[in-house]
Amino acid sequence: MLKKIRTQDVKLGMFLHKLDGSWFSHPFWKRKMLLDDPEQLADLHASKVEWVTIDVSRGADVAPAQPVPSRVVQMAEPRERVFGRAGPTIVRRAAPQPVDRPFDPLSKDKLPIRAEMVHAQRLARKSGRTMRKLYEDVRLGKAVKAAKLETMVDEISSSVQRNPHAFMAITRMKNSGEYLYQHALSVCALMIGLAQQMHLSPDDIRKAGLAGLLMDMGMAHVPQEVWDKDAPLTPEEWDVVKSHTTLAHEFLTLGGEMPA
Known part of the structure; x- marks a missing residue:
């Protein structure tokens, strides 16, 4: 199945079926290929090609639009009531998420x-x-x-x-x-x-x-x-x-x- 999408929406793993424009508007010597090289993707994004046609039967499809999550406001809970008044509140904070460290190409740690x-x-x-x-x-x-x-x-x-x-x-x-x-x-x-x-x-x-x-x-x-x-x-x-x-x-x- 073919889909026409904007060049800026192209991602790695997509199969390029056609590039709009002349040969001089893009840096590739062929128009049909599996896009698996980050440098080629960067070259395509930097080119003058505005639209491309992808073949989703041979590569990745465009990701479906994600719904915008509604903002959840967590109300502070009263610790206790003193003479009819709410006491000091406790603000619950989410636990910090672990930070993914970039891979060090000179690392010598054993890997499977x-x-x-x-x-x-x-x-x-x-x-x-x-x-x-x-x-x-x-x-x-x-x-x-x-x-x-x-x-x-x-x-x-x-x-x-x-x-x-x-x-x-x-x-x-x-x-x-x-x-x-x-x-x-x-x-x-x-x-x-x-x-x-x-x-x-x-x-x-x-x-x-x-x-x-x-x-x-x-x-x-x-x-x-x-x-x-x-x-x-x-x-x-x-x-x-x-x-x-x-x-x-x-x-x-x-x-x-x-x-x-």
Whole structure:
């Protein structure tokens, strides 16, 4: 069932069937998709699209309007009567509600896999975007800044410590367009897990994760048509692909910021 709603009423989990306006009025390359990324939702809200059509059979529906609760006034009860007058009153106050603390992505407190999968999925999505941008920068010849990747490596390390299986399970669910980035995240997590088992220092654990993250960085210098090719590679193309390790080492060394 299709429903036309205002863009500002769109929420995560809705399936976008159609976006009103031209291709230039919104930031997406396709008009039909399940909206499950908070950044995409923010981009849509900030776009010039005023109306969208959602398919409620494939995603979330618009929440029904909630009735406005009437205001309940609690009358103070008299404690006692003294000579026909009401004595001092007691005001009953509601017990304070517990405050939900935001999740700390660097927390290392153990979590069951079901709970950690939620955080791991969010981290994998965010890290995948970072890796995509990193590969694009490398193709343009921009140096890789190790300091900019340390927070991401630390968050992956914390996820592995909270539960060693969740992040790896998420990164195994690769699609063809994201394979290179998700593979880098998988190897990063494996390197961190191995370094933790070897009881290396926190600094060496970070370096191990960084090495796994960047091991295929030379693929950014392999022509796109080669590593996207569906047909078997020629011997010459295989030589180009196999050179990606040397290309990565040379490129990362030139940056001057990478640990040996």
